Amino acid sequence: MKAVVINHYGNSDVLEDTEITKPTPEPNQVLVEVFATSINPIDWKVREGYMKEVIPFEFPIILGWDVAGKIVAVGDKVKNYQVGDEVFARPANTNKGTYAEYTLVDEDLLAKKPTTITFEEAASIPLAGLTAWQSLLDVAKLQEGEKVLIQAGAGGVGSLAIQIAKHVGAYVATTASKENEDYVKALGADLFINYKTEDFENIVKDFDVVFDMMGGEILDRGITVLKPGGRIVTIAGQPNQALADQYQVKAYSYWLEPNGKQLQEMADLLDKEIIKPQVNHTFSFSASGIKEAHDLSATHHAKGKIVIKMK
Numbered sequence: 001m002k003a004v005v006i007n008h009y010g011n012s013d014v015l016e017d018t019e020i021t022k023p024t025p026e027p028n029q030v031l032v033e034v035f036a037t038s039i040n041p042i043d044w045k046v047r048e049g050y051m052k053e054v055i056p057f058e059f060p061i062i063l064g065w066d067v068a069g070k071i072v073a074v075g076d077k078v079k080n081y082q083v084g085d086e087v088f089a090r091p092a093n094t095n096k097g098t099y100a101e102y103t104l105v106d107e108d109l110l111a112k113k114p115t116t117i118t119f120e121e122a123a124s125i126p127l128a129g130l131t132a133w134q135s136l137l138d139v140a141k142l143q144e145g146e147k148v149l150i151q152a153g154a155g156g157v158g159s160l161a162i163q164i165a166k167h168v169g170a171y172v173a174t175t176a177s178k179e180n181e182d183y184v185k186a187l188g189a190d191l192f193i194n195y196k197t198e199d200f201e202n203i204v205k206d207f208d209v210v211f212d213m214m215g216g217e218i219l220d221r222g223i224t225v226l227k228p229g230g231r232i233v234t235i236a237g238q239p240n241q242a243l244a245d246q247y248q249v250k251a252y253s254y255w256l257e258p259n260g261k262q263l264q265e266m267a268d269l270l271d272k273e274i275i276k277p278q279v280n281h282t283f284s285f286s287a288s289g290i291k292e293a294h295d296l297s298a299t300h301h302a303k304g305k306i307v308i309k310m311k
């Protein structure tokens, strides 16, 4: 099968087209023909070698951890899926990712693809969507009527987080550049803050929750806008515990867990158009297409999600 791999760490020129053997599912796995995958910042962070201590994958590495496609083979112990099912998933963390014509997914990480959206749209959801879902609902336990500040609301995670927070019934403030003001408001944001001209801590105060995807000093500043008892969740670093204690808030660093059951709950919301996929950039399935996609993601200014279309 065709795959795009890296044989060593480096800039986006290390992405290579190759042919490898089609994998065979373990008893608890299915083999998915990949119709679309998406790009997440973790892809180019692994490619650069930034993650090698935390995720020591062996080469060659197939990057990519989002898939939408059709099941073409099932393992002996798979109970709830069959050949022909249209599915999407955030597969397990392995060095055999989704930049390939076929990929393996554990049954418990699968969800049925929403029928009302395309494969490209479905591929844009799992990693970013589960991250937003788990951070806001499982970790921060965001409640109806609460106020949440979502940093980087125009990005892959942020654009889904705004919609999830609005679905819960929260008041949403978000940071983005002026170019994305209309975009984040259309997603449901109640308050837009232009991070290039305004300091968010001068505008929002006594918030219940902050969802941080920036880390560093922005993460520290986020702590200061919470009321006592508030919660901050970051997916981009480690919170300053002393500062959190000073402001009497709970601070969490979070890494998503692939989860088919939660993804199925999101699929229902996608089918009902309560959450809308945010595909704004599409590239072809080839080393050169994925190189362009990585370079765009690494600018930190992609809008919504970047998708790779296979079929």
Ligand SMILES: NC(=O)c1ccc[n+]([C@@H]2O[C@H](COP(=O)([O-])OP(=O)(O)OC[C@H]3O[C@@H](n4cnc5c(N)ncnc54)[C@H](OP(=O)(O)O)[C@@H]3O)[C@@H](O)[C@H]2O)c1
Binding pocket: 040, 041, 042, 127, 128, 131, 151, 152, 153, 154, 155, 156, 157, 158, 175, 176, 177, 178, 179, 180, 195, 213, 214, 234, 235, 236, 254, 255, 256, 297, 300, 301, 302, 303, 304
């Ligand atoms: N821990 C985990 O499990 C996990 C999971 C997913 C992602 N992450 C991490 O979370 C981060 C965000 O991921 P993502 O997929 O959402 O990235 P992304 O799509 O690449 O984010 C791009 C967005 O960031 C915005 N942005 C850039 N600088 C900003 C600033 N100073 N203030 C506010 N917004 C700013 C941009 O808006 P403008 O163009 O308007 O500037 C752009 O829309 C990445 O570092 C990623 O690695 C972690």
